[in-house]
Amino acid sequence: MSDVATKARTRTVPAGGDYGYANARIRGMRSRLLDRSYLDMLIEAPDVKRMVQDLADTEYGPDLEETLIHGVDAANVDIALKNNMVRTFQKVLGFLNDDALYLVTTLLGRWDVFNLKTILRAKHMHLEVDEIADGLLPAGQLNEVDLEALSSVEDVRAVVDTAATWGLAFTAPLREGYTEYMKTGDLVSIELALDRYYAEWASRRLARRGANAKLARRVLATQIDVGNLVMVLRLQKEDVEDIDVADFFLPGGAIVGIDLYQELAGMSDIDEVLDRLRGTPYGRTLDEAATLFLEQNSIAVFERALEDLLTRRTLGLAKGDPLGVGVSVAYLWAKQNEVTNLRIIVKGKAVGMPTSRVREELILV
């Protein structure tokens, strides 16, 4: 992962820590995000064609117009939505000041990890390039072209080699995990190495003075906490005994340190874990999800609840300092959330999913 903040700029942007211009612009863009009633209207649309007509009057209009020349179908709408998101992210990163750009790109690094993990999983399962593209979200520093190139290589080894050829900072964890992968045939080692690398890399980059860096550290720490909690819950569900749980720990969390992590992992069942977490900021969210867990018996329920909490907290940053980095971080998360919701609606429409089910799938926070 190269240092984007030091990359050459094609035009002048506010230097240092002047957030006035960028934040005012982002607030203007934020006013054009789709509200809940608009999403409801799209859900109620009888088909994809009607949905496209409604979306044509919004920010997505130009991207839809450009992509739908090839035909109005769910796949093309999906591409248009992704294009819009990429364009918006590039636009925002283009006018952020140096300080904000540094912090925001560090936080967006999580999408690079997400995309790399998606490609590795797909290669492990020998999926086609088109199928992989569906699960990718080019919101990080690896753009759509990079991701397409990585998706089209032959296997997991080729992904690692390509990353090394490009000189990606992720090469070290990929190589480290790949050695283990060769022995076990299990992708967990690579995924874990990537997660740990990102957690350490981002924590190091955000270890700066100032309120904005502190805010970004808070977002990162919550992300890491969520990752650790999901891992603990998974380990509890799988009831594994012959492994060292500390190997799965990600450093840099706010609440879940190594001691609490090991204590939680050593507990007898999920109920005990939830009891122990009751006094923490995650207790209420997990308690609320516990009912659904009893019905579905899937850890995905907790994962979804914790991810929603993370999104809600990140979106809440917009209400903080009006001249801080929170405004831009919150907007980018809100935009990504909106595009994810629209993609869910489009796919739901395409496969004839009932509207009630589509509503359940949406991430409305």
Place this chain on the structure above:
Amino acid sequence: MIKNRLAKWVFGSTFVVTTLIPTVAFAAEAEAASGEWQSYVAKAFAAAFAIGVSALAAGYAMARIGSAGAGTLAERPEVATFVIVLQALAELIVLLGFVAAILIVNMPVTPA
């Protein structure tokens, strides 16, 4: 961040008040205590200080409002009038400083 800014503003305002008021008081005292020319010099300094500080403050405010206004106009050109009004509001600061400077200069010189 907000706390830091507030601290800066409180410090700044205290500095201005504690410097400006004694200067004006000194001008009045100088008039009473010594000759006429000293009081004119003191008044000139006080007036210069009043207009100088308020002009700097107005400049700072206009720069911040201007950059935010430019950002807003880039995304929402329909609020141009509102942005211009906000930009003009900051000019009031320097106008008030100007009035204060005039009042200081026109203070009557009372003989000792």
